[in-house]
Amino acid sequence: MVPQPALAADALFNQLMPLSQLVIGLLVLAAVVVSVHRLFRRGPSRMGGAMLIAGGAVVCVAVVSYLVQTL
Numbered sequence: 001m002v003p004q005p006a007l008a009a010d011a012l013f014n015q016l017m018p019l020s021q022l023v024i025g026l027l028v029l030a031a032v033v034v035s036v037h038r039l040f041r042r043g044p045s046r047m048g049g050a051m052l053i054a055g056g057a058v059v060c061v062a063v064v065s066y067l068v069q070t071l
Contacts, residue, residue, distance in 0.1 A: 028061060 032054075039050045 035050075035054065039054075042050075
């Protein structure tokens with residue numbers, strides 16, 4: 001069997017994919033920094049619930065990232 005030649009669209013998409021992942025990662029990092037800053041300004045009374053929400057968000061992002069990588 002002869003392998004099919006690579007399409008130009010595939011090559012372009014493969015180059016753009018890491019860029020989009022970098023942009024998404026930077027946006028997630030900015031959201032985490034802003035939320036942590038607001039959390040510290042509110043004080044320790046709301047830390048427990050906020051930490052549960054932040055932990056859940058991290059787990060969700062990790063699961064979505066894994067699913068996208070496997071597709």
